[in-house]
Amino acid sequence: MKKRLLILCLACLGMINNGLFAQETSPRKVFTLDEGWECRPITTVNRKAPFTPVTIPHTWNTSYIEGTTLYERKTVVYQRPLEVTKEMDGKRLFLYFEGVNSAAQVFLNRRTIGEHLGGYTAFCLEITDQVKKGENLLEVWASNAYRTDVLPISGDFNVNGGIHRPCHLIITGQDCITPLFYASPGVFIHQENISRETAGINVETHLSLKNKKQGLKLKTTIADASNKIVASNETGISGDIVRQPIQVERPVLWEGKKNPYLYTVTVELYDGNQLVDRMVQRTGFRYFSVDHEKGFFLNGNYLNLYGFCRHEDAVGRASALLPEDYKMDMELIKESGATAMRLAHYPHAEPMYNLSDENGIILWTEIPMCGPGGQAFTGFVDTEGYKDNARLAVKELVYQKFNHPSICFWGICNEILVSDGKRFVEYDNPIPFIKELNGLYKSIDTSRLTALATCVDQSYYLGCSDLIAWNKYFGWYKDAAPSASKFFDDCKKSSQRIPVGVSEYGGGASINHHQWPLSMEDRADSHFHPEEAQTFCHEGNWESFMKRPYLWAKFIWVFADFPSYMRQEGEKDGYNDKGLVTQDRKTKKDAFYFYKANWNTEPMAYITSRRFIHRMSDKTDIKIYTNLKEVTLYLNGTKIGVMKPDELKRVIWKNVQLCKGRNTVRVEGKNGKELIVDNCVWYCLGD
Template sequence: MGNKILTVFFICVCIFGANIQAMEKEHSPRIIKLLNEKWEYRPISTVGKKALFTPVAIPHTWNAAPVEGTTLYERKTMVYQRPLEIAEAKEGKRFFLYFEGVNSVAQVFLNRRTVGEHLGGYTAFCYEITDLVKQGENLLEVWVSNAYRTDVLPISGDFNINGGIHRPCYLIITGEDCINPAFYASPGVFIHQDNISDKQADIRVKTLLSVKSKQQDLKLKTTITDAENKVIASNEVPVTDSIIEQPIRIEHPHLWNGKKNPYLYKVTVELYNGSDLEDRVVQRTGFRYFKVDSDKGFFLNGEYLNLYGFCRHEDVAGRGSALLLEDYQLDMELIKEAGATAMRLAHYPHAEPMYDLADENGIVLWTEIPMCGPGGQAYTGYVGAEGYKNNARQVLKELVYQKFNHPSICFWGICNEILVNDGKKFIEYDNPIPFIKELNNMYKSLDSSRLTALATCVEQSYYIGTSDLIAWNKYFGWYKDAAPSVSKFFDDAYKAAKGTPVGVSEYGAGASINQHQWPLRIEDRADSRFHPEEAQTYCHEGNWEAFAKRPFLWSKFIWVFADFPSYMRMEGEVEGYNDKGLITRDRRIKKDAFYFYKANWNPEPMAYITSRRFTQRTNNLTDIKVYTNLKEVTLYLNGVKIGTMAPDEIKRVVWNNVRLAEGRNVVRIEGKSGKMLVTDDCVWYYFTK
């Protein structure tokens, strides 16, 4: 088979969130005020002047929990409002409102006058309000709707759409001349590459200006500093247009090298009027290049990097998608603990902190627009209406411009499980292929430095040629297929792809931490109310054993990082819940399968006894399975040595048919890493029926 290589050289920077942090740390004429407090909200149907509002701070969502007694959740319209105090004199100032995300449709009003409308809940938007705002107190009002609409993505999906102002909001104050914050709510600064290597980095810093004054002595200065804050390059040019490009060369750059060395530079772009500083935007930067080889997988800076990790939804117990900074930080610590090298941010653009944390920790990202379907369910996820297409085009531009500069992003996602009209099984659906091709071309026109990807759950031949990469959502061992069939399936997909790199965008199985079974009886568990934790580990072991032997798979993404609510699910221990997470929704319990991957992905010495929550036993003969990356471990039962074994190629040790004593049983394992003793233990109870 011919070898098709897709090569990319590029440089990226972190945007608005990092920019705000930098502004807080060093003097700048640009003022950024966080507007997360003093909000209140009520249903739009309560129109009386004396109708009560409920005080709230944002990020906020009104439907983190389902309607009591159902799996459904509220999809309606709420009114949020807060006072907006303007202490500064307006003369010579410009004022902008910046929302990181309002789900799903936002209509913004200031002093009862329309500011603008934004369609889509997972991208930022920014409006200038200079002509509407007054000095003193103003009333800021946002009408928020998460109702079903075919002109707002997503129109369907296997997850809940939390309504609300679920990401932070800011007031930005600049002078008359500024670096434009309103261009698709981007930083207004984009860093393009011409050539990146370990010898030199040739880049062009593109800055978008918004000039209102008649000053003739404007100039733009761009400075690059390293991790020690040492200036390593700079460029200063007169302002002759609203778009300025500055070429800069950096000799012997430190490359952003994933988890090995996620090295970041700082780019400072300053607008001067003579010697007076008018505006400043600060970005962080990573230099790197990469490629995907259809036979050998992903290469970062010329070296093979095995891409594996989780798909992740923005959801946490009690808050839904209205996450706080500590939620993102906790998730990143868990991602690092597992040893993941990559993440797929499903199925929409995520909030800024996750991209910043990925930059800082060297996690490679696939990020996508919310053009997704629920696979084999009743709805396609795609309609051919022009309103739908326009929203997809808009969100794509917002995603690219807002996240363009993050070094962690390698892949732009086009769609997920959008079913093709094949003239047979799916003949009733609008054919999405022409539009998928259009979106692929849009990505390439806006950013040719990255690769495009899509995820499919049906015949790949219809999608070959619509994106650079293709990946599969397949659940071997869960939906009727047996785990060993994964090998044949992906070998066949690899051969049929004709040089298009093939990856795995989703795989996994459900599990309840309260349901257990031994001996394990594997059957079609997809629609069952019984999702034993042991079945999840069985599926993951079988899949990973096959994936590990196939380096041509450019990605391996587990579905899913943590359990999350989904109105359409009627299975498992709790209805309205997708329990395929390797961590519980509250992040308190890591399931057995999490430790399977930790043993395979994280070199930190560990040993873990599986089925530890299966505490009440009615069978006195059981297998005892351990996940470990040690050379060998020793098993003790009630203080008696059972034996010492070395793990197999997927870091698994199994003692078969171990006999439990009547009553309480203490299971303990020990192993050594150098001089360090590694142990784990749990307690099981066996009682005769």
């Protein structure tokens, strides 16, 4: 079980590059604590009972309890040896956990060293005075049991228990840039005056000084993408917080997908001429705004924000994701052509923020203050335990993610309901506390905008945040998709000039369910979710949204299918199937290609309903999604015709006659000299 810890430098930890992990030449060292762990339920009290070896990140919720849509919400004990070597003499040691869901108690040699409530933000504990030379026993008790003093207390997703994100041992000198300030990098790059002529920033560094002697200084440099230093500041240290104003002339701005340009900010702590500690942060310089009439602007230019809500989930791993999982999702997001993403409904792991910085994806990120929507119970209780945990979540989210240029919006809550006198009945009134959290966000970070998502009358929430957004499923729950136009126009008129956006929209689909002609109805509780119904919803909604630039963002629910214990609908109970890709990421649904045609300029043509292989009717519409100027359709080698796409990038041939038996469908079009082709095969079983 024993395994010596492996020293990792920043380059090795690119997936978690949040600045806590400095360059190899820094006196700061980082050991990864991924292997050598074992675990067992806390209910196993027999001292001789075996432990199960595991690798971190880990969760015990990779599947449901057999025969149910329930998953285990319990407490599990993790343990591993922690070896302290001679090289660590005179050093300071910190345990850094990126995420333990949902409550963690940490012990060293069976002595308590700390606890943390909340599974989606990092926490850091100093263990310098608790360790002994040689082998120590590190224990973590992780619990995802229901409790009202840990967010979330409800929501349409599973709360996976365990050490579901990486953890590390950080070793520094006696004086260091502190990792203890809300488990942040300890370095905050305030963008105070950004323009194309100059970038005026203020670098705030938090120190932990044991010696507090004369001669300490802080040197901060800013390097461009070619690693050329473009600005610097050297300051003597007189306290635990140092602020260094720095100006970069003629900066290259971070322009989203157009040019996600990143600078490197290096903060070095010196004792005289001796380097004591180093912290590295990447950031991009940008400014942005949202207009009630015109929408979102990045660096003075309009940018249409559209994309996905995303959950952390992978088949067989649940929320204990690996680097390849984040990269796969980002590649699919890029393929769709999305410009933005909402990280629902909790702070996501560091790799997704880094990938968004690098690829120019604008982010809305939020704390786990989410409600049950139309389900029973509540997402808010007016107790100090609950409110303290929400306040902590805000501070940890903002301080830990402060330097990411991709983040433009801090999310306060999702569907924390107020009684509307119709369908929804509140427990406690959340409005005063929502306003308090809005103020807390603003007190920490004045540079970004706050947002919240509602599914009830927005008038309750006006004044609670800078922006308002709606979770509305036109075309899926009773109302037809075209009614979205009137609804959002009315919202804009009554919003008191607070910008209005779309935080969720869409519909469910199984890639094994198909129907033609399509019969739309309220499918909320149906176990039949044809893929054609999902595309109907998205086409209708996007037709409304694309004509309304005042909608500051449009977020699809959801990027990929994911487990949700409360769902009793669709092909498989316990899953939310509103994803545009399947949970395993192997299949992109038709709706994915609808948006690819509308959002991505890469030439494409795609035959919809391609998985509707066996058909009883001998007549069907054939619909193509394409961004080509025109396409030609062939059926069984015979040319059917040439058509140009409509404004929604659709080409539809009506009532095409199929042959009995096997039918080959082919569409082709040209992009210059390049021939773009798509094919599929259908079988007509009817007369």
